[in-house]
Amino acid sequence: MEDSFTVQKMYKREKRLPVWSCVILAVCLSLGFISAQNCDVIISSLHSSVKNGTFHSPNWPSKYPDNVHCIYKFIGGRNERVQIRFNKFDLQGRAPSCEHDYLDVYAQIKSDREMEKLLDAQMTGRFCGDILGKLPNLIVSTNNVIILSFYTDASKSNKGFSGFYQFIDASIYNIGTEAPPRMCGYTVRSENKMSGYIVSPTFPGMYPDNLFCYYKLQGKPGQRIRLKFHEFLLYHGGDYCPFDYLKIYDGYTSDRPVIGTFCGNYSNKPVLYSSTEALHLEFVTSQGRVIFGKTALENQADFISERKGFNITYEFSDYFVNLDFIQPDSEHVIGTECDQRIMSKKETNGTITSPSYPNSFPQNVTCRYYLDGLMDRQNLEKARITFFDFNIPGNMPYCMIGYVGLNEDSRLGKGAVKEKFCGTLRPPSLSSEGPRLVLTLDTNGAVRGGRFMAKYKFLTDFAIAGIPIGEGLCKFLYDSTKVKAGYFNSPRHPGNYPVDQDCEYIFRPSIGEFVLLAFESFLLEERGPNEAGCLQTDYVAIYEEGQPRNNFTLVEMHCGTLSPGPFVSTRVVKVVFHSDEEESLMGFKASYQFLAQRDMDCGYHSVHGGGIGGVIKSPDYPRKYNPSVFCQWVIKASKDLNRIMLELSHFQLEGKIETMGCASAVVRLYTDERDIRPHQILCGKVGLDKSYISVGTTFKITFVSAPTSLGAKGFQISWTEVNEGASCYGFKCAKNNYCISSELKCNKLPNCGMGDDSDETSECPTTAGIQILHIAIGTSISSFFCIILLICGFYHRRKFRSERTTQDHDHVEVRYVSAPTGCNTTDRLLMEDGHNAVTESPRTCQKVSMV
Secondary structure: OOOOHHHHHHHHHOOOOOEEEEEEEEHHHHHHOEEEEHHHHHHEEOOOOOEEEEEEEEOOOOOOOOEEEEEEEEEEEOEEEEEEEEEEEEOOOOOOOOOOOOEEEOOOOOOOOOOOOOOHHOOOOOEEEOOOHOOOOEEEEOOOOEEEEEOOOOOOOOOOEEEEEEEEEEEEHHHOOOOOOOOOOEEEEEOOEEEEEEOOOOOOOOOEEEOOEEEEEEEEOOOOOEEEEEEEEEEOOOOOOOOOOOEEEEEOOOOOOEEEEEEEEEOOEEEEEEOOOOEEEEEEOOOOOOOOOOOOOOOOOOOOOOOOOOEEEEEEEEEOOOOOHOOEEEEEOOOOOOOEEEEEEOOOOEEEEEEEEEEEEEEEEEEEEEEOOEEHHHEEEEEEEEEEEEEOOOOOOOOOOOOOEEEEEOOOOOOOOOEEOOOOOOOOOOOOOOEEEEHHHHEEOOOOOOOEEEEEEEEEEEOOOOOOOOOOOEEEEOOOOOOOOEEOOOOOOOOOOOOOEEEEEEOOOOOOOEEEEEEEEEEEEOOOOHHHHHOOOOOOEEEEEEOOOOOOEEEEEEOOOOOOOOOEEEEEEEEEEEEEOOOOOOEEEEEEEEEEEEOOOEEEEEOOOOOEEEEEEEEOOOOOOOOOOEEEEEEEEOOOOOOEEEEOOOOOOOEEEOOOOOOOEEEEEEEOOOOOOOOOOEEEEEEOOOEEEEOOOEEEEEEEEEEOOOOOEEEEEEEEEEEEEOOOOOOOOOOOOOOOOOOOOOOOOOOEEEOHHHHOOOOOOHHHHHHHHHHHHHHHHHHHHHHHHHHHHHHHHHHHHHHHHOOOOOOOOOEEEEEEOOOOEEEEEEEEEEOOEEOOOOOOOOOEEEO
């Protein structure tokens, strides 16, 4: 039997039948069912009013026979389509190879000509197995014919298949003027039809592979077109729709701007508008779809995902919003009715109005205004709107019949409105939090029109929290009377800061308060290891205000990656950030706190030298110090010619000054109490071979821990009042020639300076020997008494054991009684066992039996 089945062959068989058989054949044809060779089937609506029914494999519901090849042909009328749906399916084999039994479906037969062979027809799919879910949910023919080719081998047979068929009206697919033969395309003109629908070629059945269909919608000048997605379900192969898609162009041809490329499922029923009187749509499908992450099957269609296609309604109208109200510096957001987008050209400004301004806006429209500030490597802006004419019908705060509002979400067409304004009272100025501001005009439900006009301006946004000082300037104020704590940062942190930028941060504490600054992250460009190197690159500088007011003095300067230590001051503090024209990095982020002096639980300490020395310890040393602690010690020498010298006895703070800086805790050393800039900054674990000496009679030490500090053991610093004169009435250090108090000799603390331990070694041997002797004597005496006690205990134990009674005396009472006559002792020990008592004098008493 040939692998084809034609109406012509069917008719030839009819001519060979007797007359009475022809009558039976006519009856079968009238019922819409005919069988040839006990296997081939034709179901036709040409001579029957029955438009639907069932079909099944041979012998259903029993197993189908082996070695058969059956053709099922469904033929509709000229203006009909065929749709089939399987409800049972069980064929031997496994997709996609289907090496045993299978069913081939042909739903794209281009005509019902008698001589057309199935080998030349495009196959919709080959199916086998027992998983109904892998079959198309619904199959609709592209013309009026569907053919099923059922093949079985001799190895095994299963139950087979059954399904439903229906002949449907094909007029729903006549969208407009059809393209030339063998092309899938339609042209719809408004003079023929003002509204209607566009459906994919086989909607709601599975659309075929390798399609290219176009739909041209053309109206009159002044008209616009609205599209509404009612049903849309295409295969979704990725965000950019690489397989099946519908692409919509805003104009007559495919070289116009693209409104959108659509695939997947659009259950939210989006609405699109043309900018002019024309739209061009292209529907494209592919073959061999793949699921990302899985092996592709060449030329294997994906039937698991539902592919219904689309049903979209269209409408031509000249009542849609006229776009003339959009200013030249704005552009219409294509695909929307009246949305517009305004792009900054570096701190530019302009005007926005409602549609038809100064006339009333139309009712039942929604227009969005997207104001986009610059956002690139160098620039970051935010938008601000100020209203000058405002009259929106309605009452605040509900605004039920129209409003102007600020959107929560800045994405195109997304998000709810968080602030609504209506009435005749002008709203306050509105500013964006980021580079985009979205304003929405909604007139749905309005009983009458209104209007508004507003000015917009783009301002540089440094993404810094604080009170701006001057418009467009990177200057910010942090006042204790306004807010007690917060953060400040380099511009655009954690993004890279712009190049060639200068920023100022002013911190103003109230009387009796500290301002505590603590850096949490720090990453700047680095050119050199010291302040001179920082001046040639990006840096952060800290200043304190002096007298007169606004006279600031540099305290510290930092660059590179080493974080500055926490900083405390009772004065007004100014932090300056500078970036040069070279590379930019992430910058810094820091916290600030205004704290009462009593909250920093260490405070100020004034220490008088008294000609000797002493020790300074961190709070709770050697236990961990607490966060947010500030301590200051000022040590003053007793004589004008004396100096104060510091040496580190123990030093262990958080951080590492060589590699990460002092973000959590820091000690600052000032060689004079009047100094504003520290002589040395210390953190981490510092070696004990360092000493520091004042330039005058005072030395100042400060310790600060950050609010985020976890604590460490802290420090112990030895200080000494020294004299460098020729005459010395105390102890003269051997190497450094410092004159120190004799009381500091051999105190187990460094007092002679770096590399000189003569105060602990040169005159300490005698004292050390006496101490050793005392220890030796004490140890010997203790050992002697221990030996005596051991001997006595051993002797007493043996004597006691020798005088114990026999084991069957189970009760013994011990007490002291008077000694008998003739004994030398005044007392005797009486031992009773219930029968006899034995007394014994240590010297002269004899043993006596008593009853």
